[in-house]
Amino acid sequence: MAFNVTQIREDFPILKREVNGKPLVYLDNAATSQKPKQVIDSIVDYYSLYNSNIHRGVHTLSQEATDAYEASRKKIQKHFNISRSHEVIFTSGTTHGINLVANGFTSFLKEGDEVLVSAMEHHSNIVPWQMLCERSGAVMKVIPMSEEGTLLLDEYDQLLSDRTKLVFVNHISNSLGTINPVDIIIEKAHQVGAAVLVDGAQSCSHIKPDLQALDVDFYVTSAHKMCGPTGIGMLYGKESWLQKLPPYQGGGEMIAEVTFEKTTFADLPHKFEAGTPNIAGGIAFGTAIDYLNEIGFNAIAGHEQELLTYATEELLKVPGLKIYGTGREKTSVISFNLEDIHPYDVGTILDKLGIAVRTGHHCTQPIMDFYKIPGTVRASFAFYNTKEEVDILVEGVRKAQMMLS
């Protein structure tokens, strides 16, 4: 099937709306993607046709809901090339997945142990580990980055030692778009016996990671950045790790047997899935994965790279515009500033023109500190964006510059 962006846009009802009297130009995909009608329909179908709790009832609706939810787990398994479906844990999103692992590691770490984090992490992949360090006495060290926004792997080599127990790094930076060489990072960590968690929140809308090939210990992502709903995500963990990790939350669904004296926990994946989950979200997550695969990740990446190249060239023609994140391996995220103009002011003017971009620190304050800036304007493109929208953005940026300087 040839990639046809006009036809693809028909799937997204929201792209037809206007904002401030102008057609919406949605360029905040790194914060959350829009949803195709297929995904919206699957949520509506669940609530309209077979809404019921899962894993509990013998009645037909409950069976249908359970089957659909578990079928979605299998889709996720297949999509990420995960060997066993019980290594797929449904979470409420990336943040939940990271906290689950960080909490579980408390008793595995002791004083003097070290954990390594990259300089370009989302706060979600910093704060839970800081809390872990406080509980366990482990020390956090930072893998530094270059001016271009790429990780310094030689420095990483220097930081690794037999004290290193855990490494956590994002696959793709949400602020810079940098694609990190996670395969090398994982291999080197394993050489010193450290486990690796990869934050895939930003990658799964652009690429299709093969988790067995990566040999990663934990991989987390959120459905809402890959055309799925909010409030649902997945944690992949190697079976051996998930067996060892204690449950994160107690409650229904996650137990084998309960008495007031003692509880035994359910098998994987249920051990980590306490309480009634986001059933509609879990089902629609599977629909989103089907949708993306139907378009195809090669086609998605091809179109997005075209947008990235075009937008980068056009934006750099604006005098005084500086782009942050200029590594060779990057996805369709462009963080930039106009000399001396606050990003918030640029974002406000763009909004008046119907253009949605993100302004601020993008939950990555350490990156902003590195560049000594308060924040950036971030335009992030998805496969449903067009070259015409890039033109509208560039024109808007020029207008903002004229009005503000």
Ligand SMILES: *Cc1c(COP(=O)(O)O)cnc(C)c1O
């Ligand atoms: C969005 C994002 C997160 C947080 O995801 P939630 O869905 O808010 O839990 C973490 N890391 C990166 C790189 C992100 O882009």
